[in-house]
Amino acid sequence: MRFVDEYRDAGKARMLAAEIASRCEPGRRYTFMEVCGGHTHTIYKHGLEDHLPENVVLVHGPGCPVCVIPMGRVDDAIHIASQPDVIMTSFGDMTRVPGGQGSFLDAKAAGADIRMVYSPLDALRIAQANPDRRVVFMAIGFETTAPSTAMTILRAAADGIRNFSVFCNHVMIIPAIKAILDSPDLRLDGFIGPGHVSAVIGCEPYEFIARDYGKPLVVAGFEPLDILQSVHMLLGRLASGRAEVANQYARVVPWQGNRTAMDVIRRVMRLRPHFEWRGLGFISQSALMLADEYAAFDAERIFELPGVRVADPKACQCGEVLKGVLRPWECKVFGTACTPETPIGTCMVSSEGACAAYYNFGRFSRDRVREATRA
Amino acid sequence: MCLGIPGELVGTDEEHADLALVDVSGVRRRINVGLLADEDLKAGDWVLVHVGFALSKISESEAQAVLDYLEGLGQAYDDELDALRQSDIS
Numbered sequence: 001m002r003f004v005d006e007y008r009d010a011g012k013a014r015m016l017a018a019e020i021a022s023r024c025e026p027g028r029r030y031t032f033m034e035v036c037g038g039h040t041h042t043i044y045k046h047g048l049e050d051h052l053p054e055n056v057v058l059v060h061g062p063g064c065p066v067c068v069i070p071m072g073r074v075d076d077a078i079h080i081a082s083q084p085d086v087i088m089t090s091f092g093d094m095t096r097v098p099g100g101q102g103s104f105l106d107a108k109a110a111g112a113d114i115r116m117v118y119s120p121l122d123a124l125r126i127a128q129a130n131p132d133r134r135v136v137f138m139a140i141g142f143e144t145t146a147p148s149t150a151m152t153i154l155r156a157a158a159d160g161i162r163n164f165s166v167f168c169n170h171v172m173i174i175p176a177i178k179a180i181l182d183s184p185d186l187r188l189d190g191f192i193g194p195g196h197v198s199a200v201i202g203c204e205p206y207e208f209i210a211r212d213y214g215k216p217l218v219v220a221g222f223e224p225l226d227i228l229q230s231v232h233m234l235l236g237r238l239a240s241g242r243a244e245v246a247n248q249y250a251r252v253v254p255w256q257g258n259r260t261a262m263d264v265i266r267r268v269m270r271l272r273p274h275f276e277w278r279g280l281g282f283i284s285q286s287a288l289m290l291a292d293e294y295a296a297f298d299a300e301r302i303f304e305l306p307g308v309r310v311a312d313p314k315a316c317q318c319g320e321v322l323k324g325v326l327r328p329w330e331c332k333v334f335g336t337a338c339t340p341e342t343p344i345g346t347c348m349v350s351s352e353g354a355c356a357a358y359y360n361f362g363r364f365s366r367d368r369v370r371e372a373t374r375a
Numbered sequence: 376m377c378l379g380i381p382g383e384l385v386g387t388d389e390e391h392a393d394l395a396l397v398d399v400s401g402v403r404r405r406i407n408v409g410l411l412a413d414e415d416l417k418a419g420d421w422v423l424v425h426v427g428f429a430l431s432k433i434s435e436s437e438a439q440a441v442l443d444y445l446e447g448l449g450q451a452y453d454d455e456l457d458a459l460r461q462s463d464i465s
Contacts, residue, residue, distance in 0.1 A: 038377060045447070065377065091376040091426070092458055118458035119427025121407060125463060141376060141426075147410055148428040196379050199423070199431045222444055251437050252379075252423065258430060261410045351451040352377055 009225065016228040017051040023235040030056045031187065032234055033324050035177060036194035037064030037352030038222050044361040046224040056231065059186070059324030060354040062176045062280060063194050065141040066093045067322060067346040067353045069169060070276045071310035074099025077138045077167055080303050081112040087130060089123035090138035092116040096349050100310035120152035120166075127156075127164035136299045138167045143200040146170040146288060147261035150268035153290070153297050167299040168289050171275065173197050174205050175286035179277075181213050185325045190234040192227065193219035195249050202257025203247050210243040221249040268294055276309065278346055279319025318345035321354055328358040335359060378445060378455050379423035379430065381438035382406065384416055394464065397424065400442065402456060405464045427464050 024030065034040060040060045043049065049058060062068055074097055081088035081104075088104075095116060096103050108114045113133075117123050120137050127135035139149040149166060156164045173194060180186065193206060198219045206217045216237040220230035230248045237244060247253055268291060275287030290298040312318060315333045320326035328334055328347065338344040340356050347353035351360070382397030393409035395416065408416055408429045416422070421438040422429035433441070445452040 041448075092454055093376045116458065118455075118462035119407075119464055121427050121464040122462050125465060144379075144430070145376060145426055147430075148407075148426045151407060151409055151428065196377070196423075196425065196430070199379075223440065252431050252433055254431075258410060260412055261430065264410070351448075 012225055013051060013228060016225065016232055020056065020228065020232050020235060021053045023232065023239055024053055024055055025239070028055065030189045030235065030238070031059060032056070032190050032192055032231065033059050033061045033180070033188050034192040034220075034227070035061040035063040035173065036192075036197070037067070037350065037354070037357075038195065039192055039220060039227060040064075040354050041352050041357045042222050042224060042227055044357045047361075048224055048227055051228060052231065056235075058192075059188070059327070060321065061180065061191075061324055062277065062322045063142065063173060063197070064347070064350050064352045064354070065145075065171065066097055066350040067318065068171060068176075068277045068279065069097055069140060069346065070278045071098065071100045071312065072276070072308050073169055074103065075101050075310060076305045076307060078102070078104065078107045078112065079306055080136055080167060080299060081107055081114050083134070083303070085132070085134050086113065087126060087133050087135045088112065088114045088138065089117045089126060089135060090114075091140065093350055094138060094140065096343065097346055098343065098349070100308075120149050121155070124152055124156055124161060124164055127161055131163060133163065134302075135164050136167055137164070138169065140169045142171055142173050142194075142197045143261075143265070144196045146269065147200060147258070147264050150264040153268050153294055154264070156297055157294065162296070165297050165299040165302050166290065168269070170269070170288040171277065172286055172288065173201070175283050176277065176280065177206075177209065179280055179283045179286070180323060181209065181215075183323060185323060188215065188324075189238060190215050191217040192230050192234070193217045193245075195219065195221055195252060198247075198249070198253045198257065200258050200261045203245050203253070203255050206245045210245055214243045216243050217245050219245075219247045219249050219253055221252065267291075277322075278312065279322035313344055316345040318347045321345075321347050328355040331355065376426060378448075378452065379425050379441065380445065380455065380459070381421055381433060381441045382424045382429070383438070384418050384420045384422065386418060395429075397422065397429075399424065399459060400456060402459055404459055404462050407464065427462060
């Protein structure tokens with residue numbers, strides 16, 4: 001326990017909060033985006049916004065991989081799962097993600113063989129145990145999980161497992177950040193950079209944000225004090241006019257990332273020309289597909305997919321929430337038609353989605369209701 | 376899926392150099408350590424495990440801090456541990 005107190009210490013939090021307040025220029029408003037859903041979770045759980053001055057605003061970014069899966073891709077996966085000889089596998093997070101024709105849970109109830117796994121290697125084992133079935137792994141996630149998918153494909157190739165394939169939906173964080181920076185909707189002063197993604201890609205890929213857009217980014221850990229310290233570091237850089245990338249989470253994130261993991265991704269995967277992100281639309285070169293050498297393991301080449309683009313439900317404003325333009329409670333259906341039990345949008349599905357995190361930690365205060373109704 | 380879970384290395388797999396046995400909150404499972412091939416891992420080391428793969432080597436104090444954070448998450452961590460319990464990587 002003594003270790004943990006270091007990151008939770010209420011006295012330290014108060015001290016940092018005071019330093020944060022003293023670093024703010026009077027009358028200036030600071031808007032920082034926390035890119036990663038894990039950070040969103042910490043911010044709401046510990047009520048960190050209550051520790052920040054009113055002119056420091058945290059907005060939530062697109063870094064929840066479940067939240068950015070467009071409905072059409074869920075439909076495609078269910079289409080594959082409906083083939084009689086297929087066992088579809090994916091992470092438990094996918095279970096309730098709504099497609100245009102329902103979720104995995106609905107498809108399972110209708111008879112499809114869909115199994116949740118902890119690791120893509122578990123999906124590979126299912127393939128080995130069921131040689132007369134075709135086993136497909138629906139791969140989702142940013143650079144944190146892409147190396148695992150790539151390693152699993154290398155293993156399948158090495159062991160000559162022919163009834164295993166991957167429906168690849170891996171996305172990359174840098175193009176998403178760039179799309180947000182280029183979007184006219186939002187003016188940001190800096191970023192709290194993702195922790196685990198950075199353990200893979202390192203800190204260098206963020207340098208364009210400082211160089212080309214003149215904004216600082218601090219890679220942050222997941223404890224409350226990590227986030228407060230990162231805000232403090234961002235304000236310090238703004239005060240002295242230094243747009244630069246810094247690493248607050250060096251205890252996990254090496255500056256150069258995990259080179260083995262990046263090499264494995266490069267070996268097995270290629271950039272897609274474009275990919276649709278829920279809420280953000282099509283972003284070019286923002287996602288990964290299997291390289292031609294591994295076409296035999298590519299579900300998109302093995303199965304014929306409908307590939308129909310499905311528009312989000314009209315009432316759903318996940319797109320605005322994912323871009324940080326709307327805060328969760330400002331969405332028209334938040335907490336009424338859309339709840340974690342009956343999600344309309346993906347931000348309410350994943351526990352790291354901004355809406356679910358906000359809903360679950362009951363931070364829907366009266367002020368916020370007033371703010372929302374005024375808007 | 377997004378949770379990085381700290382595991383303590385308790386053994387290696389003699390047949391597969393890229394597999395190792397880890398202890399995660401009392402759950403012992405095989406994981407893949409191929410992404411940390413440069414780290415020269417040994418028993419007693421701590422790693423952050425994502426979907427069955429060790430992604431970063433961490434200190435014991437960081438491992439304890441992360442475990443405490445995860446335990447505070449409640450359901451999301453319980454679900455992840457349940458999924459890990461059913462995992463059978465070989």
